[in-house]
Amino acid sequence: xxxxxxxxxxxxxxxxxxxxxxIGGWGSRRKPMALVRALLRSEIGDLTVISYGGPDIxxxxxxxxxxxxxxxxxxxxxxxxxxxxxxxxxxxxxxxTELDEAMFMWGLHAAANRLPFLxxxxxxxxxxxxxxxxxxxxxxxxxxxxxxxxxxALRMDAALVHLNRADRLGNGQYLxxxxxxxxxxxxxxxxxxxxxxxxxDRFPPDTVPQTLVVSRHSVTGVVETPNGAHFTSxxxxxxxxxxxxxxxxxxxWPEFAERFLSGKSEDDYQAAVRAWHTEREEQRx
Amino acid sequence: MxxxxxxxxxxxxxxxxxxxxxxxxNGEVLASPMGLIPSLGARxxxxxxxxxLLLTDGEALLVGPDGEPxxxxxxxxxxxxxxxxxxHVMMGASQIDRYxxxxxxxxxxxxxxxRQLLGVRGAPVNTLNNPVSYWIxxxxxxVFVARVDMICGVGYDHAVGPYHRLPRVVTDLAVLDFETPDxxxxxxxxxxxxxxxxxxxxxxxxxxTDGDVPDTREPTAAELRLIREVIDPAGLRDREVRA
Numbered sequence: 001x002x003x004x005x006x007x008x009x010x011x012x013x014x015x016x017x018x019x020x021x022x023i024g025g026w027g028s029r030r031k032p033m034a035l036v037r038a039l040l041r042s043e044i045g046d047l048t049v050i051s052y053g054g055p056d057i058x059x060x061x062x063x064x065x066x067x068x069x070x071x072x073x074x075x076x077x078x079x080x081x082x083x084x085x086x087x088x089x090x091x092x093x094x095x096x097t098e099l100d101e102a103m104f105m106w107g108l109h110a111a112a113n114r115l116p117f118l119x120x121x122x123x124x125x126x127x128x129x130x131x132x133x134x135x136x137x138x139x140x141x142x143x144x145x146x147x148x149x150x151x152x153a154l155r156m157d158a159a160l161v162h163l164n165r166a167d168r169l170g171n172g173q174y175l176x177x178x179x180x181x182x183x184x185x186x187x188x189x190x191x192x193x194x195x196x197x198x199x200x201d202r203f204p205p206d207t208v209p210q211t212l213v214v215s216r217h218s219v220t221g222v223v224e225t226p227n228g229a230h231f232t233s234x235x236x237x238x239x240x241x242x243x244x245x246x247x248x249x250x251x252x253w254p255e256f257a258e259r260f261l262s263g264k265s266e267d268d269y270q271a272a273v274r275a276w277h278t279e280r281e282e283q284r285x
Numbered sequence: 286m287x288x289x290x291x292x293x294x295x296x297x298x299x300x301x302x303x304x305x306x307x308x309x310x311n312g313e314v315l316a317s318p319m320g321l322i323p324s325l326g327a328r329x330x331x332x333x334x335x336x337x338l339l340l341t342d343g344e345a346l347l348v349g350p351d352g353e354p355x356x357x358x359x360x361x362x363x364x365x366x367x368x369x370x371x372x373h374v375m376m377g378a379s380q381i382d383r384y385x386x387x388x389x390x391x392x393x394x395x396x397x398x399x400r401q402l403l404g405v406r407g408a409p410v411n412t413l414n415n416p417v418s419y420w421i422x423x424x425x426x427x428v429f430v431a432r433v434d435m436i437c438g439v440g441y442d443h444a445v446g447p448y449h450r451l452p453r454v455v456t457d458l459a460v461l462d463f464e465t466p467d468x469x470x471x472x473x474x475x476x477x478x479x480x481x482x483x484x485x486x487x488x489x490x491x492x493x494t495d496g497d498v499p500d501t502r503e504p505t506a507a508e509l510r511l512i513r514e515v516i517d518p519a520g521l522r523d524r525e526v527r528a
Binding site: 074098105121123124125127131147180 | 344345346357359360361364367368390391395396397398399400401402403404405406407408409410412413414435436437438439443444445446447448
């Protein structure tokens, strides 16, 4: 069978400006940050991004790559408000489709199931309907006759997710407590790229089956990117890098981008992070 | 006489009691507290008068009183619990109005907000599917407004469907509910040391009152001991509410 391993640059080479891209994880948790950084090193922009938003959105918004964001929130978790996302919204430079968390999930389910929409009891009565005038409702055909929001499928050109382990065929394993919606992102996308902390030749016989959340039939490419979720959490491989996240949130964007994102590769980024930590340790002693 | 009984009950402790009361008689449902004081309240309720409550570790586990796992609750299952109704959440609010419409998305015009906040998160689905109470640590006219800038959580005047219910609002000053003919917000009790006029002055719309407004109930000695020695021995509660 086909070996699907790629580099971050290979993945970005398959993406184009104007695409609709889904990004897995949740808030500042298990985000495919190495792939996002590869995207930042490219010229790709004008993107529609679908995400339970975290620093993936902050970074892409600060770099001016997002035309429209589809999201129920953007947060850094331990820092509730994402500063670069906020700045983009307050400048008025980011078009937003603001959906409720459950509406968003059902939009992913609809896309993964090749349905045009799914009905949800959410959104009605709220200003989600006012700020998304394209949303339609549907009436139950049964006796109850209840009216629901028909959440349109969140179909995407490409999905980017990060998992703890993957094999070369594209089977992906999460080892933390929550799969988030990464399998749905992969199934809702025409192409899907899985980055992982560590590539395995095969999963051992004692593998807990439920941890194999992403299946190869929904995956186009696999990328080994150790520490690739940095600075978001990827437990149990690594927790969120809180000091670095704080740095990200408090440093003017041009300064942060120059120091950490101006390199030619993910290795350059990881080296810059290590240098920063070393410097910080030295200052503390 | 034990030591805890000799120390005056703090405002934060009345707030914990008032939050805990939100989950009284709820049965076997998930208590979803957002924020510190509601978390302490939920744990107090579970350890005392609502032992059937389900609690989470803040991640993907359902946990017992001592943190031992008893179930798996990743986000996708949590969202099923929301729509299935076996849940009573206590959310925060950047703004709330007299019918319980709540905003956590942005301040100002949505197209170009003066202040971008979290986003609607799960407030729309919560408020149409399971009981939603609110915790507001600083009761002020900035939060209690005549009209919210963006309706995230749905209030009684916008509610649709069979499951909408907003049991109570707890603040650092008072307990409020919507038990009036038109579901306008009502002042239920004031925390000891707070006057009705103070609450009115901190509210940007007219509050309903029925006769004399009582004080928020006193904690029992056993509840105080649990709060001080078991649930929050570090005293984090007094940092969130200082009065």
